[in-house]
Amino acid sequence: MRFTQKDLIVAYREEGLSYREIAEKTSTSEQFCRTVCSRVNQKLKANSSSTDMCRYCGKQLLHTNGAKKKQFCSGNCRTAYHNQEKMRKSYIRTCEYCKKEFVSFGYPQKRFCCRECRTEAERRCREVRR
Numbered sequence: 001m002r003f004t005q006k007d008l009i010v011a012y013r014e015e016g017l018s019y020r021e022i023a024e025k026t027s028t029s030e031q032f033c034r035t036v037c038s039r040v041n042q043k044l045k046a047n048s049s050s051t052d053m054c055r056y057c058g059k060q061l062l063h064t065n066g067a068k069k070k071q072f073c074s075g076n077c078r079t080a081y082h083n084q085e086k087m088r089k090s091y092i093r094t095c096e097y098c099k100k101e102f103v104s105f106g107y108p109q110k111r112f113c114c115r116e117c118r119t120e121a122e123r124r125c126r127e128v129r130r
């Protein structure tokens, strides 16, 4: 059985070698090894996501032959899953009132770090207008 260079790179990686070590052994570049490995990882991920389980609640899914593979058992689970993903995303924002940096989960447009800042900012805004 013959190995291609890519197979070799992946195999070395599975042995726990660093990209630099692999690059030396296969006389390629570090960047090349990284690309090869990440592509393989992506493929693995794609395969494992085609399991027959709801991605949200883990319930077994029934597939109709020929139909597009479902990922969720119901619309509710799909919505809940996407909401969860959105909430997990964090954004670094600067408070418009106290100029402190804060992390906002799920809301990229959040303007103030806390309710006090928001109230104060609104109060000032009203005073300026007067």
Ligand SMILES: [Zn+2]
Pocket (backbone or CB within 6 Å): 054, 055, 056, 057, 058, 059, 072, 073, 074, 077
């Ligand atoms: Zn479900």
Ligand SMILES: [Zn+2]
Pocket (backbone or CB within 6 Å): 095, 096, 097, 098, 099, 100, 112, 113, 114, 117
């Ligand atoms: Zn603030």
